[in-house]
Amino acid sequence: MQQRASGASTRIHYAGEGFLIDSHAHLAMFPEPERRAALERAGEAGVHAVLVPATGREDLELVAELAGLHEGRVFAAIGFHPHEAATCDAAWKRRVERLLESPGVVAVGEIGLDYHYDLSAREDQRAVFAWQLGLARERGMPVVLHHREAWEDFLAALDAVPGVRGVAHSFTEGEGGVIEVTGRGLFVGISGMVTFPRGDNVREAAKAVPTGRLLVETDSPYLAPVPHRGKRNEPAYVRLVAETVARVRELAVEALEAETDAAFRGLFLAAP
Ligand SMILES: [Zn+2]
Secondary structure (H helix, E strand, O other), X not given: OOOOOOOHHHOOOOOOOOOEEEOOEOHHHOOOOHHHHHHXXXXXXXXEEEEEEOOOOOOHHHHHHHHHHOOOOEEEEEOOOHHHHHHOOHHHHXXXXXXXXXXXXXXXXXXXXXXXXXXXXXXXXXXXXHHHHHHHHXXXXXXXXXXXXXXXHHHHHHHOOOOOOEEEOOOOOHHHHHHHHHHXXXXXXXXXXXXXXXXXXXXXXXXXXXXXXXXEOOOXXXXXXXXXXXXXXXHHHHHHHHHHHHHHOOOOHHHHHHHHHHHHHHHHHOOO
């Protein structure tokens, strides 16, 4: 198994511990100067780090650049989202491989299957997902996983590449789904949907995740939590997600922050 030659993952820890982290925010989708302002507000809200996943040709370079620009505060995942799978040709694959070497790039993502929108042919989605899972295993890097209405194929793809570490982000599958993914060694990301009146499935998932396997996220600019629904989401609001998850898990917010921070470091910042 090829290890990352640079050892970059051990050099980029943020200082201190027990902090609130937004484990999934598409900051590349924010225009400037709103991006910088959103990062400042995150800092003021006590959000110490943000993981920014790429989605494809439009944002790969920018996502890698943001991690280099905000060292120790912004971390990046590089990959092709299932919506963009059809555009991931050999030249783009080489670019993904190259960008995975950039400073602050800690994961392959956002990758997976989306049969709800079917924006790329399912065949292309499965092929590009499988290629990226293999790439992650070969590099010893974790993955950021997206799945929607593709549950059986999603699990089958994971089972075909045993040993891959990662997070199933913005999880909505309830307790049974939590057992399936954590049983495969994965982490579970809970988004602002946990605050929605009709988010019982997400609250059920948030409660069911075993200690040490939980992450919180905003999925900015989407899925703004209550009371910001319908507006652009931003990393500062991960505090609202954390507060709701803490209530569901009957924990103090500080305990939840410590738990999710440790999980984030273990998954994304520890040497493989
Ligand atoms: Zn996403």
